[in-house]
Amino acid sequence: MKKTVAIILTICMVFALCACGKGSASTASAKIKIGMVTDVGGVNDKSFNQTSWEGLQALQAEDPSFEVKYLESKTDADYQTNINTFIDEGYDLIICVGYMLADATRAAAEANPNQKFAIIDDDTCADLPNVACLMFAQEQASYLVGIVAGSYTESKTVGYVQGMVFPSMNKFGVGFISGVLSVCPDAKILQYNANNFGDSAAGAAAAKDMITKGADVIYHAAGGTGMGVIEACNEEGIWAIGVDTDQSNLAPDHVLTSAMKRVDTASQDISKSVKDGNFTAGVHLYDLSNNGVGIAPTTTHISDEVLAKVKQAMEDIGAGKIVVPTVAEEVPEFTLAD
Amino acid sequence: MTNIVNNLGIIIYATLIYMTPLTYAALGSCFSEVSGVVNIGIEGMMTAGAFTGTVVAYFTGSPWIGFLCGGLAGMLFGALHAFATVKLGADQTISGTAINMLGPGIVIMLARVMFDSTDTIPLDASMKIPRLFKGVFDTSTVFGRFLDNVFANYASTYLVFVAVIIVWFVFYKTRFGLRLRACGEHPQACETLGIDVIKMRFLCVSISGFLSGLGGACVTMAISNQFRPISIVGQGFIAIAAVIFGKFRPHGALLGCILFGLCSGLKVVLGGSSGVNMQILSMIPYAVTVIVLVLFVGSAHVPSANGKPFVRTK
Numbered sequence A: 001m002k003k004t005v006a007i008i009l010t011i012c013m014v015f016a017l018c019a020c021g022k023g024s025a026s027t028a029s030a031k032i033k034i035g036m037v038t039d040v041g042g043v044n045d046k047s048f049n050q051t052s053w054e055g056l057q058a059l060q061a062e063d064p065s066f067e068v069k070y071l072e073s074k075t076d077a078d079y080q081t082n083i084n085t086f087i088d089e090g091y092d093l094i095i096c097v098g099y100m101l102a103d104a105t106r107a108a109a110e111a112n113p114n115q116k117f118a119i120i121d122d123d124t125c126a127d128l129p130n131v132a133c134l135m136f137a138q139e140q141a142s143y144l145v146g147i148v149a150g151s152y153t154e155s156k157t158v159g160y161v162q163g164m165v166f167p168s169m170n171k172f173g174v175g176f177i178s179g180v181l182s183v184c185p186d187a188k189i190l191q192y193n194a195n196n197f198g199d200s201a202a203g204a205a206a207a208k209d210m211i212t213k214g215a216d217v218i219y220h221a222a223g224g225t226g227m228g229v230i231e232a233c234n235e236e237g238i239w240a241i242g243v244d245t246d247q248s249n250l251a252p253d254h255v256l257t258s259a260m261k262r263v264d265t266a267s268q269d270i271s272k273s274v275k276d277g278n279f280t281a282g283v284h285l286y287d288l289s290n291n292g293v294g295i296a297p298t299t300t301h302i303s304d305e306v307l308a309k310v311k312q313a314m315e316d317i318g319a320g321k322i323v324v325p326t327v328a329e330e331v332p333e334f335t336l337a338d
Numbered sequence B: 001m002t003n004i005v006n007n008l009g010i011i012i013y014a015t016l017i018y019m020t021p022l023t024y025a026a027l028g029s030c031f032s033e034v035s036g037v038v039n040i041g042i043e044g045m046m047t048a049g050a051f052t053g054t055v056v057a058y059f060t061g062s063p064w065i066g067f068l069c070g071g072l073a074g075m076l077f078g079a080l081h082a083f084a085t086v087k088l089g090a091d092q093t094i095s096g097t098a099i100n101m102l103g104p105g106i107v108i109m110l111a112r113v114m115f116d117s118t119d120t121i122p123l124d125a126s127m128k129i130p131r132l133f134k135g136v137f138d139t140s141t142v143f144g145r146f147l148d149n150v151f152a153n154y155a156s157t158y159l160v161f162v163a164v165i166i167v168w169f170v171f172y173k174t175r176f177g178l179r180l181r182a183c184g185e186h187p188q189a190c191e192t193l194g195i196d197v198i199k200m201r202f203l204c205v206s207i208s209g210f211l212s213g214l215g216g217a218c219v220t221m222a223i224s225n226q227f228r229p230i231s232i233v234g235q236g237f238i239a240i241a242a243v244i245f246g247k248f249r250p251h252g253a254l255l256g257c258i259l260f261g262l263c264s265g266l267k268v269v270l271g272g273s274s275g276v277n278m279q280i281l282s283m284i285p286y287a288v289t290v291i292v293l294v295l296f297v298g299s300a301h302v303p304s305a306n307g308k309p310f311v312r313t314k
Helices: A002-018 A048-062 A078-088 A099-111 A138-152 A167-183 A200-212 A225-236 A263-276 A304-319 B002-034 B042-060 B063-087 B092-115 B142-151 B155-173 B175-185 B187-192 B197-223 B235-245 B250-272 B278-299
Strands: A032-037 A066-071 A093-097 A116-120 A131-136 A157-162 A188-193 A217-221 A239-244 A255-261 A282-286 A293-295
Touching: A032 A048, A032 A078, A032 A263, A048 A066, A048 A093, A048 A263, A066 A078, A066 A263, A078 A093, A078 A099, A093 A099, A093 A263, A099 A116, A099 A131, A116 A263, A131 A263, A138 A167, A138 A217, A138 A239, A138 A255, A138 A293, A138 A304, A157 A167, A157 A200, A157 A225, A167 A188, A167 A217, A167 A304, A188 A200, A188 B250, A200 A217, A200 A225, A200 B002, A200 B142, A200 B197, A200 B250, A217 A225, A217 A255, A225 A239, A263 A282, B002 B042, B002 B063, B002 B142, B002 B155, B002 B175, B002 B197, B002 B235, B002 B250, B042 B063, B042 B092, B042 B197, B042 B235, B063 B092, B063 B197, B155 B175, B155 B197, B155 B250, B175 B187, B175 B197, B187 B197, B197 B235, B235 B250, B235 B278, B250 B278
Parallel strands: A032 A066, A032 A093, A093 A116, A116 A131, A131 A282, A157 A188, A157 A217, A217 A239, A239 A255
Antiparallel strands: A255 A293
16 A cells, blocks of 8 residues: 555656646747757846847747747756757757857757857857857946946945856956946956856855955846845945846845846847848847947936946947957956956 | 954854855754654755745745744655655655755746746845844944954854754753654664654654755845745755764764855855965865765764664564
8 A cells, every 4th residue: 555655656756857848839830930948047047048038028929920939958968958859849040048058059050050040148159150149248238337336436445246257257347347447447346256156155255255345336247146245235235236137126225237138139139030031140249339238227326427427438339439348368457267 | 464354254254154054954964864764855845945935034024934934844845755755665865856856846836836937036134034233343343344244144043053052952862862863773672662763753854854944944035035946056965964974963063064164165265365266266165075074974873774764563
């Protein structure tokens, strides 16, 4: 009797595990099918995976001829499998979210030259004829929030927490530091590389360390680790600056602003280009000029004077009067190394 | 001098915030292992507690009700583990693995249903576990800042030290504790003396889940202010390592958790002052855990009946 119950329970557990897959709704062949593969952050990462998926959902709502679907990657090993699933199901475009999918995307794109791909935050696949590389000028958005940080620091000490040292991540740091120094040349910039996107305790401890050493504005580009940074700033009553999306909801009184990346716009654009038949491979750059990056719409804590400075900087960047650095070598103050 | 005091303060602060959830979970693990049931499902029970704690705190507005419910959610999974292993005699490792998959699976599904997202809604300051002595110290002075970093900590951190003392007392100074330990050493002998081994183990594994749930709730209700799928990543397994390190004794497990927290604190301070390779720094807590485990585990006394299902002879 007990054995039977044990077996039944085991079967229930196995089925509970298998039931996590997501079914597709429609199979009409006339539709433009867009598949999105997330990185390990998952589709609700409050960052680029989520923004990209929201963009695609909005697109489908607006234009029913699109059919969108996502597959989540739990580990690095899932990237290839998820991409292949979409290929087998005949998807028109596969959007791979994040530089972590670069190797898997390259392998799949080389093996399937007629399949269209788009990859976010990676330009190493730009040489392939069937991959569109959606790049963001995150250094420009970071530069703008750097101006805000430099204008709001009273102790002339600002903090910066980064999730991992990697060329595309370093752009956040060099842009931010350049922005801070442009308005506050003698500012001291405390930096910390958490080497982890999911350790909120490390983020909290690092922020506390910076606060102890005098920082009164802290910017993070560190995903889940950044949640700890924002929370520590919130508790200590200093300013935090969010990243990727408008993060002011996390701590409405202490998030000064956020550096935005419009991954949603980029995903929509590339999907539309597939429908219209003008898909192009290579690098697609999203920057201030095409609203691909920017500063968060929530500006309740920022004075008009500082907003004017930000607007001026946006114009100057657009006109080429300011060229925001993109690599660590150009900014000696950037001290994070891998 | 200022730097040394500041860094010391941060190391202690980081040690405390890292060790708090681990210690709750480690105490939980002690209860289960000492009573003779291997519980590698701590991670899953922590996840359940982490999610439930924030959700209940959000809807009731009370951090303490949330914290308690976090524990109860962990207890539910603990009871499930106990039902499978103690009542039905299922393999303890497999059941624990199932709990580790089931826990995150269920809470993420619930989060999607309730919030249309895998994250919960961020808690307001009043719904979070409060920090004791906040604002008591004058943070404009170096020494005041040091005291603030060390003592203005979450109530859950103070509570965990109390919990260690209570668990130690229960284990070694009460009749219940003696019976508990006996169940893990020689259940057949206990049964002949009239102790209901099945009941004892069921209770202990449930308590194990309760404490793990509290540990999970500390992560999402103190360190951060919302549950995310990446809130609990590996803490449960570190807690189990701490228990083995502490030779299955609550005070030993506390030491293990403090050691791991200390290493994590060093990582933060050394990483901030740069110059040292971060990849190497990130390894410190894990490398130290492994090294210490290798050096200490040989002399640990594992409860004799640990991992063996107890079947009552008719």
